[in-house]
Amino acid sequence: MRAEVLAIGTELLLGQIVDTNSSWIGEQLAVNGMDCFYQAKVGDNLNRIVEAVNEALTRCDVLICSGGLGPTQDDLTRNALAAVAGVELVRDDDMADRIMEMFMGRGRSMPQNNLRQAERPEGARFLETQPGTAPGLVMELDNGKQIYALPGVPWEMQQMMTNDVLPALRERAGVSSVIVSRTLRTWGMSESALAEALDERMTELDQIGNPTIAFLASGVEGIKVRLTASGPDREEVDQLLDSEEELVRQALGDVVFGVDDETMESSVLAELSRLGMTIGVAESLTGGLVGARICDVPGASAQFRGSIVSYASDVKFDLLGVPRGPVISEEAAVAMADGARRVIGSDVGIAATGVAGPNSAEGHRPGTVCIAVVIGDPDRDGIVESAMIRLPGMRQQVRELSVISLLSLLRSQLLKVQPGQITTAAGHDLD
């Protein structure tokens, strides 16, 4: 079955809003095994919407529209659908009551305009899921093709897609099987290196056809390896994914740092939690991004104590105890990490120092970055690891790559540590 997506709204063409709805719908269609070869945007103009709908229907079986279901004169999707089907718009009294009740439930009276939202092309029906005042619509044409009309508000659109549209499309396409994707997140291998490591298995899967493996390069977030499996029920699909994940992990090793929504920072926090350790950060070129990213994770406060952004060199010397001298070196990074550990009173200290650009510094080109990890007291049973790396890109990219490189170095070291192996003294230095 072929589907297409049409995003409706002049603000999309003018670039005032980026159309993320089509991308999201496209992803959902793909995961559910449906082809979507074409997506388009058109403005709030009746004739052009009608043209765009008719043109899409020459190619596809199902058209999913988003936008143009609001209460104003500019919201023309209902009218366009009626014109395409050659029917009248009718007001649905039940829907009018329902919308009025929504307003009353919020203690407001309904503006007269909103009655427009209770209109539907004759023969079309409203979708059951209706998170906001705009009801979704589905209309079947004489030739059997279907048009869905969903609101432009992303979360309303997504609920309707998930609850109503996708199940109906799957039924229509005769997809009785369950299709589930699982994303393994990796850092530290190029796409071609991943492909090489999984080459044999992917050749096998080309024959078997289920599950499938796809790579998604995701910039400073690494490369995602998406496993998609189908089967008669969820349990069987989950088993397929479990065993495939195991095979992929065996082939790739520690470069897999998380699954689905897990991030490098949540992975690092989980390892720290496993070891009962707290962390402090010393930053220079990243300016605070390392700390900010760690505490993006709700509950980070159990492990994350703080960060010292020593942007000026003398803050590195005086506050962190870095020996006076060059500050872009592995030695300086280690001294910063150890300083953070001591000053912040944490078990672990990590640090990044380097050149974000645009200018060189201390004879090093932009992209030269030194990262260091200190776990426990190096004078006792602690671990020290550092690296000098060269990162590509401009200022912003260098900084973001520095963050994930540092967190990845920390993760790789934490993975080797057993609970109790290293003496912890979290927070005690300061009390």
Next chain:
Amino acid sequence: MRAEVLAIGTELLLGQIVDTNSSWIGEQLAVNGMDCFYQAKVGDNLNRIVEAVNEALTRCDVLICSGGLGPTQDDLTRNALAAVAGVELVRDDDMADRIMEMFMGRGRSMPQNNLRQAERPEGARFLETQPGTAPGLVMELDNGKQIYALPGVPWEMQQMMTNDVLPALRERAGVSSVIVSRTLRTWGMSESALAEALDERMTELDQIGNPTIAFLASGVEGIKVRLTASGPDREEVDQLLDSEEELVRQALGDVVFGVDDETMESSVLAELSRLGMTIGVAESLTGGLVGARICDVPGASAQFRGSIVSYASDVKFDLLGVPRGPVISEEAAVAMADGARRVIGSDVGIAATGVAGPNSAEGHRPGTVCIAVVIGDPDRDGIVESAMIRLPGMRQQVRELSVISLLSLLRSQLLKVQPGQITTAAGHDLD
């Protein structure tokens, strides 16, 4: 003249990458007075690209394609253009040399694949601007219609649009007048409050028609007020914009914090530079975002000395000298700001502490944030200002709104200070 945009790439249909190029191109076309009624996305499939191009050409005079100019077998835009024009692809030796030199300049040898990028449909020509290895193309068809092919990498595409495509389109469209937009960036007023403040002037402009004013809500970046003017030459247009900007600034006052690419942080750094002052930051819920954002600005090191992210309460007490007790209060924020100033050895200290969520803390709901600014030594001639604010949204939004609210508070205080009014002692505390 009618233009259309076609974004090419299977990853766009699958939702792996959101197509922001079309939005950006649409905005540029609008600003330059050209109609764009339709934008589409198509995957890496030769027949479908050809179909999509041909279909667009039935409606428009100029088609702008982005994507599909890379070196791999999947990059088919060159082939599609050749098919549309009914010509062969030819290799351009000059371009091959140029690409090879680019690789050599980076100390790498050119993969054989990249020679594909030196191919062009017979009769098409390469664009002059070429920031990366992928050259842009323009091809004129027998019927006089034009197709531009630009790379999918946003910054490469944008440079080609700005330097080559837009000037050529303006000439083609006979736009002899110059059209220029200027964006005034605001923080602290709602869109309806801005509209009210500018109501009278906008009614006048509706009559005059030139310049025009438009509002663009930009989330945590505030609301942009875009002035667009046209005239026979740049000088006259700039004069129109200058006098309009003056009128708008009179109506809006200090809520205008910057023009075009100026950000709140660059505005703050400019004020600090004017006063010859350095800054240190103390952060809690923002986790490092304030510092990270300040040093997003190249050259920030002249003013920004560092930041202390005191996420754990005892780091606030022990390192910043905040009195033990509740840490979500204006008093604690002031103590943090003053602590940052002293510990980091800066002239100015600023701080944010509060509840990002999802849970409440110290009896305060998520979104409760205290911000403080200390300029100079409060025991001498320094200034202290603080506020408790309530911010809407979830964890991430609360943190980002905290950053700009704090920087805005700082900016409003710095604007009142004259050079020499407050004693500075940058960096001396530590030496």
